[in-house]
Amino acid sequence: MAGKREQNREQNRQALIGAVLDSVAEKGISETSVSEIIQRAGLSRGMIHLHFGGKDNLVQAAAHHSSEEYYDGLEALLQTAGDSPQERIEMIVRGDLSERVLNRRNVNIWYAFRGESRNRTAIAEHSDTRDGRLRGMIHNAFSRIVREAGTPDASGAARDATHGTLALLEGMWTDFLLHPDRFDREEAARIIFRFLAAMFPAHFSLKGAVQPQQEKGAAPAAPAASDS
Amino acid sequence: MAGKREQNREQNRQALIGAVLDSVAEKGISETSVSEIIQRAGLSRGMIHLHFGGKDNLVQAAAHHSSEEYYDGLEALLQTAGDSPQERIEMIVRGDLSERVLNRRNVNIWYAFRGESRNRTAIAEHSDTRDGRLRGMIHNAFSRIVREAGTPDASGAARDATHGTLALLEGMWTDFLLHPDRFDREEAARIIFRFLAAMFPAHFSLKGAVQPQQEKGAAPAAPAASDS
DNA sequence: ATTAAAAATGGACAATCGTCCATCAAAATC
DNA sequence: GATTTTGATGGACGATTGTCCATTTTTAAT
Numbered sequence: 001m002a003g004k005r006e007q008n009r010e011q012n013r014q015a016l017i018g019a020v021l022d023s024v025a026e027k028g029i030s031e032t033s034v035s036e037i038i039q040r041a042g043l044s045r046g047m048i049h050l051h052f053g054g055k056d057n058l059v060q061a062a063a064h065h066s067s068e069e070y071y072d073g074l075e076a077l078l079q080t081a082g083d084s085p086q087e088r089i090e091m092i093v094r095g096d097l098s099e100r101v102l103n104r105r106n107v108n109i110w111y112a113f114r115g116e117s118r119n120r121t122a123i124a125e126h127s128d129t130r131d132g133r134l135r136g137m138i139h140n141a142f143s144r145i146v147r148e149a150g151t152p153d154a155s156g157a158a159r160d161a162t163h164g165t166l167a168l169l170e171g172m173w174t175d176f177l178l179h180p181d182r183f184d185r186e187e188a189a190r191i192i193f194r195f196l197a198a199m200f201p202a203h204f205s206l207k208g209a210v211q212p213q214q215e216k217g218a219a220p221a222a223p224a225a226s227d228s
Numbered sequence: 229m230a231g232k233r234e235q236n237r238e239q240n241r242q243a244l245i246g247a248v249l250d251s252v253a254e255k256g257i258s259e260t261s262v263s264e265i266i267q268r269a270g271l272s273r274g275m276i277h278l279h280f281g282g283k284d285n286l287v288q289a290a291a292h293h294s295s296e297e298y299y300d301g302l303e304a305l306l307q308t309a310g311d312s313p314q315e316r317i318e319m320i321v322r323g324d325l326s327e328r329v330l331n332r333r334n335v336n337i338w339y340a341f342r343g344e345s346r347n348r349t350a351i352a353e354h355s356d357t358r359d360g361r362l363r364g365m366i367h368n369a370f371s372r373i374v375r376e377a378g379t380p381d382a383s384g385a386a387r388d389a390t391h392g393t394l395a396l397l398e399g400m401w402t403d404f405l406l407h408p409d410r411f412d413r414e415e416a417a418r419i420i421f422r423f424l425a426a427m428f429p430a431h432f433s434l435k436g437a438v439q440p441q442q443e444k445g446a447a448p449a450a451p452a453a454s455d456s
Numbered sequence: 457a458t459t460a461a462a463a464a465t466g467g468a469c470a471a472t473c474g475t476c477c478a479t480c481a482a483a484a485t486c
Numbered sequence: 487g488a489t490t491t492t493g494a495t496g497g498a499c500g501a502t503t504g505t506c507c508a509t510t511t512t513t514a515a516t
Contacts, residue, residue: 005483009493028347030258034474044495046476051493055474108346114405115343118336119256124406131406164419167399174398175391177342178352178359191392198426233462233513240464262504272465274506279463283504 013051015041020062025108029116032059060123063113066106067126071133073101078137085141085148086203089165092138093192096169097185107177131166138162145203161199168192241279243269248290253336257344260287288350291341294334295354299361301329306365313369313376314431317393320366321420324397325413335405359394366390373431389427396420 019040023032034055038045052058074095081091095101117124142158142165151157172188197204247268251260262283266273280286302323309319323329345352370386370393379385400416425432 003484005492008483012494028344030344031347033472035472045474045497046495047493049475049477111339112343112346115340116256116258118340118405119259160415160419160422163403163415164396164423167396167403167416167419168392169399170402171395171398174402175395177346187388187391188395191388191395194388195392195423195426198423231514236513237463261502263502273467273504274465275463277505277507 009051012041012043012047015043016047016051016058017062017065020059021066021105021109024062024112025105028108029059029112056120060120063120063123063126066109066113070101070106070110074134085144086200088141089138089145089196090193090204092134092141093165093169094189097172097188099185102173102176102185104180107173107180110173111177135162135166138165145200149200149202157199161196164195164199165192168195237279240269240271240275243271244275244279244286245290245293248287249294249333249337252290252340253333256336257287257340284348288348291351291354294337294341298329298334298338302362313372314428316369317366317373317424318421318432320362320369321393321397322417325400325416327413330401330404330413332408335401335408338401339405363390363394366393373428377428377430385427389424392423392427393420396423 016037019037020032022040023036027036034045034048037055037058038047041047048055048058052061074092077091077095077098078088081088113123113126139158139162142161143154146154146158146161168191172192175188176183193204244265247265248260250268251264255264262273262276265283265286266275269275276283276286280289302320305323305326306316306319309315341351341354367386367390370389371382374382374386374389396419400420403416404411421432
């Protein structure tokens with residue numbers, strides 16, 4: 001049962017966190033005041049101090065919550081992916097560009113926090129651990145690809161691929177931030193896979209994309225996975 | 229001579245703008261108050277209202293100034309570049325990753341403004357026009373490359389290359405923001421050129437980078453430029 | 457030198473910020 | 487049902503915010 005006491009308590013905590021995120025997404029951090037928060041949450045002024053000990057801690061908790069939500073979503077998506085590394089990469093990329101993850105609300109929140117993160121150490125750490133876990137997931141997959149293929153400088157290639165993929169995703173998010181209307185998810189994905197196909201032609205195909213110019217049309221892309 | 233009157237006037241305007249940028253870079257936007265600004269500028273409280281009509285306008289002017297500075301630097305660099313499109317691209321990429329452009333101060337300022345840009349329309353526009361002009365510069369170069377090479381879907385390839393390059397640069401900036409110490413400019417450039425070499429093997433060489441895995445080693449990269 | 461004009465000063469001002477606590481309401485325990 | 491315990495309330499509080507203007511200082515014009 002958990003007790004009506006603690007049940008309400010937790011409910012109000014979540015209401016406050018939700019109110020912060022809504023306000024940050026809509027009005028930005030600088031306009032997210034205590035008055036704004038409690039008005040959105042429909043709670044009284046003292047709640048923030050009671051549950052979080054102050055506004056800063058509440059904002060930090062909200063940043064943490066948002067970060068966890070993002071990562072959990074991505075991880076859940078990854079559960080549904082196949083076992084092959086290329087499938088996992090593809091799932092991460094498409095997931096990170098999907099409506100559920102990449103939308104106005106999330107982008108606004110993410111960039112608002114990041115802009116202030118340099119000062120708020122705690123928030124910066126969430127940024128970091130998120131990126132750290134994501135990087136780990138991607139790097140693992142590329143390491144497997146590289147190992148299977150027996151590339152000469154294996155660790156370097158996997159690292160470059162990881163770095164490039166993350167940078168591209170990051171850039172796409174910025175694109176969305178600045179032009180949410182014109183943004184084209186398919187185009188974004190296509191560009192990233194073009195990059196990956198160039199690095200690992202045996203594992204990623206270009207599908208409908210424009211082929212790079214070549215003299216003799218040397219083996220554009222072999223079929224990717226072996227199983228399923 | 230320009231008159232000592234107007235000379236001082238302009239000098240103080242610049243002092244205020246500089247103070248805003250210093251403060252934003254060091255303390256972030258939320259801690260950049262009027263008191264903070266006038267203290268840094270060593271001027272009196274009323275100056276902001278006198279010269280800019282209010283804090284918001286001053287901050288906007290500072291954002292504009294920063295944006296212009298960035299773009300002017302890049303354009304100056306471009307003047308020294310050769311005439312071939314690949315040289316121009318290379319100059320833009322290396323310039324955008326150079327110490328002079330990509331440093332802690334600029335990155336902090338840039339992301340601080342961007343985080344708040346959604347609310348401050350004027351600031352967002354600078355973000356936009358900057359990206360617009362940069363995009364134009366890059367797109368022009370890729371269009372020429374694509375035209376010379378007679379790629380089938382020319383406009384699509386040029387657009388994808390532009391989009392990808394900008395996204396990668398954007399991602400690298402974010403990388404620098406989060407990890408200014410670990411950031412490796414050479415690695416960042418190498419990854420971007422790997423992407424470009426994959427799209428236009430006849431125009432961009434991989435140089436010292438790891439080669440993508442291929443079955444038969446089909447023409448990894450022809451020497452790029454023809455002149456000099 | 458005297459006057460006119462403009463720039464710079466710094467404090468007054470209302471509004472808003474975030475914090476905190478005396479008080480009240482409700483759930484849990486006896 | 488009485489009592490204890492804990493959550494919730496909302497106003498008071500000092501600090502700080504940005505704006506604005508009466509005053510002083512400095513430069514330019516006479």
